[in-house]
Amino acid sequence: MNREDLARDYFKQGYNCAQSVALAFSDALGMDEQTILKCVSSFGGGMGRLREVCGTVSGMFFVLGALRGYSDPKDAEGKKRLYAEVQELAERFRRDNGSIVCRELLGVGGAEPPVPAARTGEYYKKRPCAELCAYAAGILAEKLALNER
Numbered sequence: 462m463n464r465e466d467l468a469r470d471y472f473k474q475g476y477n478c479a480q481s482v483a484l485a486f487s488d489a490l491g492m493d494e495q496t497i498l499k500c501v502s503s504f505g506g507g508m509g510r511l512r513e514v515c516g517t518v519s520g521m522f523f524v525l526g527a528l529r530g531y532s533d534p535k536d537a538e539g540k541k542r543l544y545a546e547v548q549e550l551a552e553r554f555r556r557d558n559g560s561i562v563c564r565e566l567l568g569v570g571g572a573e574p575p576v577p578a579a580r581t582g583e584y585y586k587k588r589p590c591a592e593l594c595a596y597a598a599g600i601l602a603e604k605l606a607l608n609e610r
Contacts, residue, residue, distance in 0.1 A: 464607065468517075468598035472591045475580055477505025481594040482520030482601070489607055490527050507563025510577070515563045517590075517597035518554055522547055524601060546604065553600055558593065566593065 462470075464485045471481035479501040487494050503509050504519035525546060531539030555561050564570070566589060578584050601607075 464598040464602040465595035468594040472594045478516030479504035479520035485598045512564035521597045
């Protein structure tokens with residue numbers, strides 16, 4: 462199964478957007494699924510339902526950092542390389558989807574506090590989240606040359 466389908470399916474199973482993207486790469490991350498799920502659980506809904514940076518984008522960056530990140534604080538080249546890749550993926554996501562901000566992608570305002578919606582057939586028809594999960598997983602898989610699981 463390709464990464465896009467995995468991410469979409471995970472979202473439809475009830476995982477949040479960030480979890481769905483990260484889980485689609487669990488085989489490549491070298492972490493157990495429970496650890497991945499916990500690490501990215503707060504990123505859903507644009508960071509804890511704040512509707513800020515889209516969870517699919519955060520999940521994508523989590524995977525990128527885990528696979529290509531740096532650990533030495535003096536590794537200026539590693540940091541530069543990673544940030545350039547983050548910016549490239551963010552720009553591509555923004556170009557093709559209009560934004561990397563959750564509330565803008567959902568077309569919701571910020572006056573009222575976000576309320577979780579039940580995951581029904583109607584929910585999936587109205588919300589672009591499942592397809593954004595697939596999109597983020599797809600461009601990341603392409604970037605990392607990890608298309609199939």
